Amino acid sequence: MPDVMPLAAPGTSSPAPAARAAASGGQSIRLAGVTKTWGATTAVDNIDLDVPAGSFTVLLGPSGCGKSTTLRMIAGLEPIASGQLLFGVRDVTRLPAAQRDISMVFQSYALFPHLSVAENITFGLKVRRVSRAERDARLKRVAALLGLSGLIHRKPSELSGGQQQRVALGRAIIAERPICLMDEPLSNLDAKLRHEMRVEIRALQQQLGFTMVYVTHDQVEAITMADQVVLMNSGRIEQVASPREIYARPASPFAARFIGTPPMNILDLDAMTGGMATGLLLGIRPEAVERASADRPATLSGTVSAIEFLGADTLVDCTVGTQTLQLRLAGGADIERGELLALHLPQHELHLFDAATGLRQDHRLHEIGPLLRL
Amino acid sequence: MTARLLQTREWIHGWLLVLPAMVFLFAFTHIPAIATIWHSFFSTPRGRRPSRFIGVENYEKMLADPVFWKVLGNNLWFALGTIPTSVAIALVMALWVNDRLSGRSFVRMAYFTPTVLPLIAVANIWLFFYTPGFGLFDQITGALFGWPQSNLLGSPASALNAVIVVTVWKEAGFFMIFYLAALQSIPVSLREAALIEGASRWTIFWRITFPLLMPTTLFVSINAVINSFRLIDHIFLLTDGGPDYASTVLLFYIYETAFEYWETGYGATLTVALLFMMALLAIGQFFFLDRRIHYK
Numbered sequence: 133m134p135d136v137m138p139l140a141a142p143g144t145s146s147p148a149p150a151a152r153a154a155a156s157g158g159q160s161i162r163l164a165g166v167t168k169t170w171g172a173t174t175a176v177d178n179i180d181l182d183v184p185a186g187s188f189t190v191l192l193g194p195s196g197c198g199k200s201t202t203l204r205m206i207a208g209l210e211p212i213a214s215g216q217l218l219f220g221v222r223d224v225t226r227l228p229a230a231q232r233d234i235s236m237v238f239q240s241y242a243l244f245p246h247l248s249v250a251e252n253i254t255f256g257l258k259v260r261r262v263s264r265a266e267r268d269a270r271l272k273r274v275a276a277l278l279g280l281s282g283l284i285h286r287k288p289s290e291l292s293g294g295q296q297q298r299v300a301l302g303r304a305i306i307a308e309r310p311i312c313l314m315d316e317p318l319s320n321l322d323a324k325l326r327h328e329m330r331v332e333i334r335a336l337q338q339q340l341g342f343t344m345v346y347v348t349h350d351q352v353e354a355i356t357m358a359d360q361v362v363l364m365n366s367g368r369i370e371q372v373a374s375p376r377e378i379y380a381r382p383a384s385p386f387a388a389r390f391i392g393t394p395p396m397n398i399l400d401l402d403a404m405t406g407g408m409a410t411g412l413l414l415g416i417r418p419e420a421v422e423r424a425s426a427d428r429p430a431t432l433s434g435t436v437s438a439i440e441f442l443g444a445d446t447l448v449d450c451t452v453g454t455q456t457l458q459l460r461l462a463g464g465a466d467i468e469r470g471e472l473l474a475l476h477l478p479q480h481e482l483h484l485f486d487a488a489t490g491l492r493q494d495h496r497l498h499e500i501g502p503l504l505r506l
Numbered sequence: 507m508t509a510r511l512l513q514t515r516e517w518i519h520g521w522l523l524v525l526p527a528m529v530f531l532f533a534f535t536h537i538p539a540i541a542t543i544w545h546s547f548f549s550t551p552r553g554r555r556p557s558r559f560i561g562v563e564n565y566e567k568m569l570a571d572p573v574f575w576k577v578l579g580n581n582l583w584f585a586l587g588t589i590p591t592s593v594a595i596a597l598v599m600a601l602w603v604n605d606r607l608s609g610r611s612f613v614r615m616a617y618f619t620p621t622v623l624p625l626i627a628v629a630n631i632w633l634f635f636y637t638p639g640f641g642l643f644d645q646i647t648g649a650l651f652g653w654p655q656s657n658l659l660g661s662p663a664s665a666l667n668a669v670i671v672v673t674v675w676k677e678a679g680f681f682m683i684f685y686l687a688a689l690q691s692i693p694v695s696l697r698e699a700a701l702i703e704g705a706s707r708w709t710i711f712w713r714i715t716f717p718l719l720m721p722t723t724l725f726v727s728i729n730a731v732i733n734s735f736r737l738i739d740h741i742f743l744l745t746d747g748g749p750d751y752a753s754t755v756l757l758f759y760i761y762e763t764a765f766e767y768w769e770t771g772y773g774a775t776l777t778v779a780l781l782f783m784m785a786l787l788a789i790g791q792f793f794f795l796d797r798r799i800h801y802k
Binding site: 229230234238242260 | 695696701702706717
């Protein structure tokens with residue numbers, strides 16, 4: 133049996149659970165002014181968030197930003213200090229985890245080591261006294277769906293990392309709960325398997341129709357899987373948007389630098405214009421910077437300080453005044469270190485942020501156009 | 507040819523490496539055990555009468571000895587009284603101090619204190635508790651319920667039970683440390699996963715925690731069984747085996763026979779009986795329990 137069996141492959145997907153879940157559907161989640169404090173430190177600071185029913189929402193952010201704490205509050209594993217949590221119209225703020233009717237996949241998978249794959253997957257059904265016949269029928273379906281049919285009598289220690297991950301997924305989906313939470317489920321897998329599981333989890337969610345809240349620090353996971361990305365930073369929500377929008381219109385310099393590799397260039401306009409535009413930051417993605425040509429007039433020039441050849445394209449670091457601007461050029465550009473490059477920054481690719489508040493200043497973009505042509 | 511030489515050398519090295527351990531194992535375990543079995547077939551040497559081979563006469567004597575049977579019964583009662591109770595109390599205490607509670611380290615230390623104290627000191631403390639009239643128990647029961655003074659250690663009906671209580675008190679804290687270590691090695695996420703699946707505290711304990719503690723339970727219960735045959739120091743101080751052998755266990759009887767009455771031949775026979783029972787228990791435990799235990 134192959135280690136990974138794509139769900140989309142014909143014959144592996146059984147229509148029954150899909151139809152069933154679609155009928156029950158996902159449930160929306162609403163956080164209103166939710167706060168979590170540990171003694172004097174505030175882990176999650178008064179956040180408001182709407183997760184539409186049946187959507188795939190990713191909580192994204194650097195470690196320590198409060199995304200896992202937020203997820204654990206939704207799960208009921210951490211008490212909510214203040215604020216309100218709603219599933220659909222049901223207030224679950226004070227409801228214990230066991231009564232929230234959710235499922236969860238843990239970073240460590242949290243499989244019960246002394247129980248077989250079958251017992252692990254049906255643990256929740258057994259706890260809830262589902263009949264044996266029903267349990268067996270559901271187990272069969274889920275095992276087939278996840279390509280675990282031949283492994284159900286094994287112990288978790290006899291499985292590979294990818295298979296263990298699948299068992300954890302099986303345990304999460306068998307009860308067909310309206311909400312599924314995942315806490316960095318792919319971080320223990322190697323890069324290749326991670327890519328495959330990403331596709332698979334997304335397909336599973338769409339097929340079964342539950343609401344997914346997924347925590348990760350990996351922006352690639354967020355961009356590829358999410359309907360809605362919730363970017364968090366030091367206990368607050370930085371931006372809530374679709375992957376496309378968060379890339380195209382980041383709400384703050386933090387969002388701009390967190391999404392996309394390499395990160396967006398953020399330049400201090402103060403220094404570049406000699407004090408003519410104060411308190412503004414200019415952002416431009418490395419892939420948006422172009423070399424100047426006849427029809428693309430030079431906006432500024434910089435000295436090449438480093439070149440990194442990546443195969444399909446090349447990363448070039450330029451020194452502009454006292455700042456560094458990175459650009460991504462297609463192919464193996466014929467550039468040498470120390471060369472003076474004339475660069476064109478397309479007007480529609482520019483992002484302007486207030487240095488103090490971090491807010492976008494789109495309405496002032498026209499002001500800085502002339503300044504840059506100095 | 508050289509390959510063979512090399513093999514021989516490796517073989518010699520191997521034996522040299524195990525030699526120190528083997529010397530001690532043989533000198534202090536195997537040879538005494540065999541010597542004991544050997545001596546059990548001989549009479550006790552006395553004065554001008556050297557010991558002579560008497561076959562199974564010692565064993566016949568043992569089977570006919572009412573004290574032997576009484577002591578064996580005592581030992582069984584002692585084991586039944588101490589093992590389940592001390593293991594259960596240890597588990598409950600470990601679950602208790604594993605939770606987040608204020609003053610946790612103080613409670614842990616308090617539970618472990620009986621283990622650190624020498625058994626002789628422990629026996630002295632309890633001797634005071636049990637003292638008729640002004641002992642702790644009599645003072646409490648006298649003040650609260652107006653009960654007359656009791657002599658727990660001095661009456662045949664209660665002497666062994668009084669010794670059992672001391673043993674449980676002494677052992678539970680020691681076993682708790684093992685349970686505590688095992689509990690802390692169980693990932694918190696297992697409990698959380700079970701909680702999310704809707705399991706109650708009770709279900710989590712019986713379906714997750716307890717099965718994962720089974721290796722510890724086996725280890726602890728084997729130790730408890732061995733101790734129930736081995737721990738006799740406090741009996742010397744508390745009751746000296748009395749009254750009328752009421753609190754004598756097998757090892758105490760062996761000591762008395764061999765080193766107080768100098769009946770070494772019969773002592774050897776009783777020791778063989780003890781060894782035989784211990785071997786049976788150990789084998790039984792490993793074969794019956796081992797199969798049903800999950801090891802990581």
